[in-house]
Amino acid sequence: MKRALVFSALLLAPSAPAQALREVARGVYLFKDTCNVYAIVRDKRAVLIDFGSGGILKELPALGVEKVAWVLQTHFHRDHTQEDALLRAQGIRLAVPESERKYFEAVENLWDEKRVFKLYDMRNEFLALARNVPVDRGLAPGTRFEEEGLRLEVLGTPGHTEGALSFLFDTGRERVLFCGDLAASAGKIPTLHDLEWPYVGARGIEAEMNSLKTVIRHAPDLLLPGHGAPSAKPAEWVPALLVRLATLYRINDWPRTAEPRPRTGPFQISKHLWQIRPPEINGVAYILVSDSGRALLWDINEIETRYLEEMARRAGFRGIDAVAVSHYHEDHVGGIGFVKERYGAKLWAMSHMVDVIQNPAAYNLPCLWHEGFKVDRVLADREKIVWEGIPLQFFYLPGQTEYSEGMLAEVDGSRLLFTGDNVAKPLPGTPLVGHFVCRNFLKLDGGHVVAARRLLELRPDFVCPNHFGFTRATPEVLESYRASSEEFVAAVRAIVDQPDPQLGVDNNWASIYPYQADARPGDALHYKLKVRNWLGARSRVKAVLRVPEQWTVTPATLDLDVNARGEAEAPFSVEIPSTENARGRRRVLLGDLWRDGEHLGEVTEALVNFAP
């Protein structure tokens, strides 16, 4: 009785203009919410594909719908599921991909265990719900969903997520495919970053390509995507999309054309230049050694610190003056604490890298080290330092990550450009290609294209990557880096269905800072919502902040006006009740966002960690 009342109350709520629901196929209606929500309507009953913020419920009575029987989720991301907790109380059953049930029923465990530091698993689990939601049915690929006199074929279409499903349905007039975020408007995908599964390689892109081939095989008349516009005869545009994805695949699959370096232990490259190449990992640390017995490090990880004493004996240095770092990744900075303490070394880094090195917990980025290190000397772009008679120059050198720098050194008669992890050493005859990892903070207008231009400007004798051997920087090699970088960016621009393609690359365009906070019951936490506006026009972002039950957030709503291509931030505070019983657990804060009036959903979050 109570259930029915709640449901009727929602159905009777004042309804928006009738065009809120648009018939896109016979008996199939589209409601634009945080995602496209579709209703298949038969005899006053409806089955929904995805649910978004649930806004469709108050529109359906206008079509004479008296009962929503099921919601079928294409995948677990919050923009499709954020109000699923409403369903059970209203007698609406929930069906989700069988392999993604854990993101619904047991998602609180996922959050407790979710790795953030040293993260090399790029799958976008961060868009999972904050709280558990009961599931009525798991749907497996290759099965059918037959309820309410309807029959939907369940297709496994991994790509956007590993367990993503599409649903094929014959309306009696046309065959439609509800494809979730496998694709967006004709010829496009909603995001690139979701196709990154492992840190190295292109398994997600490969899955996406195979799933698009599945679409061609089933040749639906109409594709009904989770974002963007429905499109007729997708089989006609999928091949062109596949060609562009193949470009991204080829460039992302760089290990195929990289020449691995032997792991030989301490290794002398030239009179004043050494490298640690530990047998147990693909080492990174380069060491400049002066005639006076001083050393300067370019990167140092934790494992490499075990070799420093042996290195000092063999290379003949007695002290380490400084460590300069190429970027913030754990395998490049994890030994800094040791060399600061043991050798009194100073940490040098460029200004744009300082905060992520000092406060890694504030970020949700791959490969973070868990401790921050104080930067002792902040370098400017193109800053020159003569260290022990060796001329050094530091450069903003984005690419693999925005938080990256390069160092040009004139050592033993060669001009060496140390490039961090921007590139590997290519096999002879293959181009120099960048490492493109969206989640590292990759800029399309910038990134590798800017780095390649800088390399062409600097004309070093050698490009010196951290994990690989030196590459002779011939004009052809440098030109191949520029060309492959531009090719990658052009392919991304052509296929991302966003107001600006960068929004499909930058998963942190809106973020809550700090991302992780350690807290105790009774604490007050202070945050900023940060927004990067990639659009060429001013943008207005509204956020409704959602915190766990009994917690308070002030203010609960934020409005940011962000300049074209600019950034903005707004503060808020969260109070944790002293009665909070979350020992050893994590709680999730959510930002429900609207950009220029469009409801995007709970697309940003932050984690609060409670000690056991």
Ligand SMILES: [Zn+2]
């Ligand atoms: Zn998604």
Ligand SMILES: [Zn+2]
């Ligand atoms: Zn989506």
